[in-house]
Amino acid sequence: MDAPTRTATKVATVKLLIGGEFVESKTTEWRDVVNPATQEVLARVPFATPAEVDAAVASAQQAFKTWKKTPIGARARIFLKLQQLIREHMGELAAILTAEQGKTLPDAEGDVFRGLEVVEHAAGIGNLQLGELANNVAGGVDTYTLLQPLGVCAGITPFNFPAMIPLWMFPMAIATGNTFVLKPSEQDPMVTMRLAELALEAGVPPGVLNVVHGGEQVVNAICDHKDIKAISFVGSTKVGTHVYNRASLAGKRVQCMMGAKNHAIVMPDANKEQTLNALAGAAFGAAGQRCMAVSVAVLVGEARSWIPDLVAKAKTLKVSAGTEKGTDVGPLVSCAARDRVTGLIERGVADGATLELDGRNPEVPGYEKGNFVGPTVFSGVKPGMAIYDQEIFGPVLCLAGAETLDEAIDLINSNPNGNGTAIFTQSGAAARKFQEEIDVGQVGINVPIPVPVPLFSFSGSRASKLGDLGPYGKQVILFYTQTKTVTARWFDDSTTSHGVNTTISLK
Ligand code: NAD
Numbered sequence: 001m002d003a004p005t006r007t008a009t010k011v012a013t014v015k016l017l018i019g020g021e022f023v024e025s026k027t028t029e030w031r032d033v034v035n036p037a038t039q040e041v042l043a044r045v046p047f048a049t050p051a052e053v054d055a056a057v058a059s060a061q062q063a064f065k066t067w068k069k070t071p072i073g074a075r076a077r078i079f080l081k082l083q084q085l086i087r088e089h090m091g092e093l094a095a096i097l098t099a100e101q102g103k104t105l106p107d108a109e110g111d112v113f114r115g116l117e118v119v120e121h122a123a124g125i126g127n128l129q130l131g132e133l134a135n136n137v138a139g140g141v142d143t144y145t146l147l148q149p150l151g152v153c154a155g156i157t158p159f160n161f162p163a164m165i166p167l168w169m170f171p172m173a174i175a176t177g178n179t180f181v182l183k184p185s186e187q188d189p190m191v192t193m194r195l196a197e198l199a200l201e202a203g204v205p206p207g208v209l210n211v212v213h214g215g216e217q218v219v220n221a222i223c224d225h226k227d228i229k230a231i232s233f234v235g236s237t238k239v240g241t242h243v244y245n246r247a248s249l250a251g252k253r254v255q256c257m258m259g260a261k262n263h264a265i266v267m268p269d270a271n272k273e274q275t276l277n278a279l280a281g282a283a284f285g286a287a288g289q290r291c292m293a294v295s296v297a298v299l300v301g302e303a304r305s306w307i308p309d310l311v312a313k314a315k316t317l318k319v320s321a322g323t324e325k326g327t328d329v330g331p332l333v334s335c336a337a338r339d340r341v342t343g344l345i346e347r348g349v350a351d352g353a354t355l356e357l358d359g360r361n362p363e364v365p366g367y368e369k370g371n372f373v374g375p376t377v378f379s380g381v382k383p384g385m386a387i388y389d390q391e392i393f394g395p396v397l398c399l400a401g402a403e404t405l406d407e408a409i410d411l412i413n414s415n416p417n418g419n420g421t422a423i424f425t426q427s428g429a430a431a432r433k434f435q436e437e438i439d440v441g442q443v444g445i446n447v448p449i450p451v452p453v454p455l456f457s458f459s460g461s462r463a464s465k466l467g468d469l470g471p472y473g474k475q476v477i478l479f480y481t482q483t484k485t486v487t488a489r490w491f492d493d494s495t496t497s498h499g500v501n502t503t504i505s506l507k
Pocket of ligand 1: 156157158159160161183184185186214215216217219220234235236237239240242257258259260290291391393419458460464
């Protein structure tokens with residue numbers, strides 16, 4: 001993570017949200033929020049002080065006393081209103097997101113939309129937070145469960161989906177009756193703050209949603225805070241593992257969605273044009289900065305001859321600012337991210353992979369200062385090469401080959417990550433074998449980026465995830481609630497007494 005910078009420039013400041021008020025931080029540490037296509041400084045984001053983190057948690061703790069008792073219908077109506085407000089402000093939200101993050105305007109709308117789906121889901125909380133009841137488990141005894149909110153929960157989010165991922169978190173946490181402290185990415189916090197404003201406008205009461213900004217110290221303060229009950233983290237494996245260990249030791253419930261290396265298998269019977277389009281979109285869209293991006297394609301048998309077609313497809317993509325019409329690949333989020341990606345491309349060459357298409361230093365008229373890397377394709381990629389072993393998080397597609405489907409499945413199952421994978425084929429038998437044998441949590445069949453809709457949960461696995469339950473969907477209801485099981489018997493004056501029962505049995 002970059003260190004905070006101290007800019008003297010007079011630019012807008014990103015506020016903290018504490019107790020229903022958008023307040024200026026008293027910190028001395030600030031970092032610039034930079035447009036990655038132009039290097040224009042859009043705003044300065046504070047690294048909140050320990051006292052500010054404490055104040056945010058205290059306000060959430062206070063608000064929990066009443067929010068937890070708020071009727072389901074009242075909670076649901078806030079999210080009905082929020083989904084309406086997000087729809088009304090879609091263009092504005094996408095424009096803020098593109099300016100600070102770089103992805104294209106249509107993709108920024110997609111980022112907001114995938115979060116909006118979770119808001120819509122939160123509006124159905126009445127059906128989601130139902131307990132269970134078993135009648136007459138013993139004579140006159142009923143057992144039922146209550147799914148009760150935990151208290152103050154927190155979310156820590158990455159830069160790559162600054163609308164969708166905060167919306168994975170606070171709507172479901174709040175809809176289930178918790179209060180929330182959100183720590184957005186310091187690289188692009190502005191669209192998240194606009195969503196927080198809309199949440200307040202929709203009726204989220206003061207203190208129920210709080211936002212603090214910062215980096216390592218703020219994250220550590222959240223992990224250690226005695227009044228925070230649960231933390232949802234999305235980001236890199238290194239930071240997620242640290243958050244998981246630190247917060248678990250502090251007694252919290254934690255879920256961490258982390259880094260990835262997503263493989264797509266291409267069978268020779270796949271529909272060629274559809275597959276090439278899908279691979280190019282999934283590898284190079286969002287400049288490869290998606291945790292579910294396809295970063296390795298395993299070409300099986302005759303499909304190994306498709307490399308020139310894939311390279312030709314990659315060459316058709318337009319690299320430019322996300323605001324320019326027709327752009328397919330925008331800039332990487334920061335100069336540091338660009339340098340890291342170009343450094344890994346150098347490592348790929350040094351490690352002996354074949355550089356089929358080199359996207360370094362593309363010409364982007366009008367945006368000469370932008371952090372651009374164009375679509376890049378390597379063939380002959382193998383485990384042990386840095387471009388295979390590391391998450392590149394840039395528009396770089398690695399091609400590997402396999403003789404058979406079994407060999408391709410073995411390669412994927414030997415990789416430690418388990419976020420997403422896909423197969424392209426017209427064979428139901430091959431697809432079903434893949435679905436059964438692949439050890440990855442999210443599987444696409446002729447779908448390159450199989451991110452589940454919120455009727456289901458995000459279910460990455462193995463090194464891509466820590467914690468048992470995923471964000472949104474059914475699993476997150478269990479994550480944000482404590483199951484209380486009540487076993488109840490009622491006596492009235494006419495009930496016959498059976499005397500003292502000294503056994504464990506319910507009689
Ligand atoms: P990151 O880990 O650098 O940052 C994530 C969050 O952690 C940010 O809020 C950041 O401020 C904080 N942070 C950074 N360094 C820290 C430190 N040393 N100690 C404590 N907190 C720290 O991740 P990123 O670069 O913002 O996002 C990209 C990564 O996120 C990729 O690895 C990507 O695969 C992953 N990601 C995973 C998913 C998923 O669902 N599995 C989704 C999106 C992104």
